[in-house]
Amino acid sequence: MSAARSARVAPLELQGRRVTLRTLVESDYEAWHEVRVRCHDWLVRWEPRPAGAPPPAENAPSFAARCSLRERERQLGTGYAFGIFLGDRFAGEITLSSIQRGPFQSASIGYWVDEALAGRGIVPEAVVVTLSFAFDTLGLHRVEISIIPRNHASRRVVEKLGIRLEGVAERYLEIDGVWEDHLRYAITSEEWARRRAELLGSWVEGSEERS
Numbered sequence: 001m002s003a004a005r006s007a008r009v010a011p012l013e014l015q016g017r018r019v020t021l022r023t024l025v026e027s028d029y030e031a032w033h034e035v036r037v038r039c040h041d042w043l044v045r046w047e048p049r050p051a052g053a054p055p056p057a058e059n060a061p062s063f064a065a066r067c068s069l070r071e072r073e074r075q076l077g078t079g080y081a082f083g084i085f086l087g088d089r090f091a092g093e094i095t096l097s098s099i100q101r102g103p104f105q106s107a108s109i110g111y112w113v114d115e116a117l118a119g120r121g122i123v124p125e126a127v128v129v130t131l132s133f134a135f136d137t138l139g140l141h142r143v144e145i146s147i148i149p150r151n152h153a154s155r156r157v158v159e160k161l162g163i164r165l166e167g168v169a170e171r172y173l174e175i176d177g178v179w180e181d182h183l184r185y186a187i188t189s190e191e192w193a194r195r196r197a198e199l200l201g202s203w204v205e206g207s208e209e210r211s
Contacts, residue, residue, distance in 0.1 A: 012074065014082065016129040016204050019122055021082035021094060023074065028083060029063045031090035035114045042115040044176075046151055051177030073097075080133070084113065084126045091117050094126045096134055096143075105141035107134060111157070121203070123157045128203040135192045142189070146172060146182040158185045161199065 014021040024032065036043065036058055044055050056062065073079035079097040083090055092113035099107040109130055113123050127145075134140045145163065147154045158165075163185045171179035187195075 012080070012082075014129050014133055016125045018086060019091070019125050019129065020085045021126060021129055022085060023070070023081065024067055024083045024093075026060075026064045026067055028090065029060050032063065032083070033058060033060075035090060035092070039115045043112055046112075046148060046154070046175065048173050049176050050174055053177075077101075077138075079107075082126075082130070084111075084122065086117065086122060090114075091122055092126075094123070094130055096130055096138075099138075099140070105139070107138075107140055107143050109134075109143055109145045111154075118153055119156075121160075124160045125203045127157060127161060128199045131187065131192060132196075132200065132204070135189050135196075140189065143187055145185045147185065148175065148180050149183055155183065161203075162195075163187050164191070 011025075012023045047055070049055065070079070070081040073081070078099050079095065080099075081093065081095045081097070084092040084094055092111065094109065094111040096107050096109055109127060111123050111126065131143060134143050145158055146169065147158070149155075149168075164187060166184045166186050169182045169184050172182040172184075173180055192199075
């Protein structure tokens with residue numbers, strides 16, 4: 001079985017130095033919901049939503065449906081979604097989505113983290129683990145991360161990792177009813193090959209905690 005095909009076999013778990021990335025299942029609902037409620041104001045202002053639309057439902061049935069949808073995407077190879085766990089504690093989510101094959105071989109990364117855990121290097125480590133999965137397992141060529149310019153916490157993640165800024169995409173996504181510009185950061189497989197040892201050594205394989 002190829003590495004890319006084996007990534008579609010449940011359960012899927014990726015291990016970093018401190019974090020574990022794992023596909024979410026229905027039994028994760030209580031931990032997920034507690035963070036979403038506690039960090040509501042921290043999170044929803046950055047999430048795509050048309051004007052006047054309420055935030056998506058976050059009850060147990062909608063979470064179960066969401067898990068099923070994410071599993072379907074994984075089986076199709078079009079997207080991979082992971083809970084970020086710090087030991088047994090649910091810390092946030094990271095996704096590798098919009099996977100395109102053919103001449104593109106590309107995908108996008110998105111992430112969010114519990115406000116109480118922000119600034120501890122958890123998300124940069126999770127991003128490096130996801131990049132390793134994207135390039136070393138799935139064989140993608142390009143991964144993009146798009147961020148609203150004023151989202152300084154999210155920008156610090158890519159800046160810590162030294163991911164290349166490509167430019168500004170004007171009015172790129174509708175966020176809470178406003179078409180927001182986004183900074184587009186990207187890394188290619190050629191850059192990953194050049195920086196792989198550095199990034200893994202600094203964030204995944206080393207013994208020193210990063211902030």
